[in-house]
Amino acid sequence: MKILIVGGGMGGTILANNLARRLVQELKSGKAQITMLSASDKHMYQPGLLYLAVGRMTPDELYRDQAGLLEPSILFHVDPVEEFHLDANQVKTKSGKVHTYDLMVIATGSRMYPEGIPGLAEHAETFYTEASALKMFKRLQSFEGGKVVIAVGVPHKCPMAPLEITFMLHDYFKDRGMSDKVQLHYTYPINRVHSLENVAKWAAPEMDRLGITYETFFNMKEVDGDKKVVRSEEGGEVPYDLLITIPAHRGMEVVEQNKLGQNGWIPTNRTKLNMEGRENVFVLGDTTNIPISKAGSTAHFEADTLGENIAAMVKMGTPVREYDGKVFCFIEAGKDRATYAMFNYQTPPDPKAPTKAVHWFKMAYNKLYWVSARGLL
Amino acid sequence: MAERKIVDGKGSFCPGPLMELIVALKESQVGDELEVLSTDKGSANDIPEWVRKVGHEFVSSSEDGGVWHIVVRKAK
Numbered sequence: 001m002k003i004l005i006v007g008g009g010m011g012g013t014i015l016a017n018n019l020a021r022r023l024v025q026e027l028k029s030g031k032a033q034i035t036m037l038s039a040s041d042k043h044m045y046q047p048g049l050l051y052l053a054v055g056r057m058t059p060d061e062l063y064r065d066q067a068g069l070l071e072p073s074i075l076f077h078v079d080p081v082e083e084f085h086l087d088a089n090q091v092k093t094k095s096g097k098v099h100t101y102d103l104m105v106i107a108t109g110s111r112m113y114p115e116g117i118p119g120l121a122e123h124a125e126t127f128y129t130e131a132s133a134l135k136m137f138k139r140l141q142s143f144e145g146g147k148v149v150i151a152v153g154v155p156h157k158c159p160m161a162p163l164e165i166t167f168m169l170h171d172y173f174k175d176r177g178m179s180d181k182v183q184l185h186y187t188y189p190i191n192r193v194h195s196l197e198n199v200a201k202w203a204a205p206e207m208d209r210l211g212i213t214y215e216t217f218f219n220m221k222e223v224d225g226d227k228k229v230v231r232s233e234e235g236g237e238v239p240y241d242l243l244i245t246i247p248a249h250r251g252m253e254v255v256e257q258n259k260l261g262q263n264g265w266i267p268t269n270r271t272k273l274n275m276e277g278r279e280n281v282f283v284l285g286d287t288t289n290i291p292i293s294k295a296g297s298t299a300h301f302e303a304d305t306l307g308e309n310i311a312a313m314v315k316m317g318t319p320v321r322e323y324d325g326k327v328f329c330f331i332e333a334g335k336d337r338a339t340y341a342m343f344n345y346q347t348p349p350d351p352k353a354p355t356k357a358v359h360w361f362k363m364a365y366n367k368l369y370w371v372s373a374r375g376l377l
Numbered sequence: 378m379a380e381r382k383i384v385d386g387k388g389s390f391c392p393g394p395l396m397e398l399i400v401a402l403k404e405s406q407v408g409d410e411l412e413v414l415s416t417d418k419g420s421a422n423d424i425p426e427w428v429r430k431v432g433h434e435f436v437s438s439s440e441d442g443g444v445w446h447i448v449v450r451k452a453k
Contacts, residue, residue: 116403155400159391191423195393217430219399234430262404270388291389291397325388345388 007107008038011285011299017375018307020071039080053127110286114247119223145181146241153248187218265289271322
């Protein structure tokens, strides 16, 4: 069976290594073949961008060579797909090469899309790329005080990012002795401070305790950089001295260009993870349209499921289990405390009070990730 | 021509049915109807509240076997 994995991010990499370990004999005998096509020879640990934005990581800590993360039995090419021909079971890459497959997994990820809100890209700081996170940190360093507004678009990658950056900014300014000069103001699109009700029940009093103000039902409509105000669809208007955004995201352009899904999200079966209407095409991570968190852990747990299923399909012709919607998110509650939320399609999370122990576990995971990507954790 | 689109937010704790609706409305045309499916009973209050606040039209809400069906129309 020729297995083609399109995308070398967290989901694609974990899946490829998971499969390579499960199919050692089949890969040796030629019964199976795993090929990965990626846009980059580097692998970025995207959760690290949050720390980069507040000066707690450096860019070099975010990257590893992609080839070094993969099992040697995986055929890896830095040659992104430009055309998907699903009826012919083949793709065409940027170099013009055609790859055929028996089974394909699309894991191309997502990208921030601040351009959807007039004025946002020009006037807000964010941290979803290395360049933007570095720019944000330099802006923080030169900030002398005023109102810092956090504004959130939907859908966005990493559901905890709005809370995490808010609490980390609080500690950043506190450490600089600027607490009395900075007013943090948090906004959120729905009627509580987080989509997860139990997380909101914890976070709102935490903001009260820290003096962080907040308003809900705030969906960005436009940013007026001259007047330094952000306006909402609901009719609100908030002035700012520094605007930080968790921008809306879209799937990758290649998905839209090939008409695989509106705004780059591919219609995906929420338990089988196959592309709707296709039995031999699967979708992983941010790329799906499943109503679930766009988070690394989502991609990780989906990859675990697909790894088991695709290996079983090779060995006995049928998948063995369904994805249950599992997500696990750390929540940094400042520079040295954290909690977490774990949930699935059936069970909501029940986050506990933040502790230093969970924060240090998160710090450890920031390093352990590379073991995880190799399919070992 | 106006369409009715299903927004399946069943079992979605995060981002949740309301956020799914907000995204779907952005992708819709004025006049389109969207039917949100939710297993969160809170949606029956949260969604109409937001829809009225932002200026879209709340059409109907009903519950069938633990699934709420909340219909809204994009008005602007």
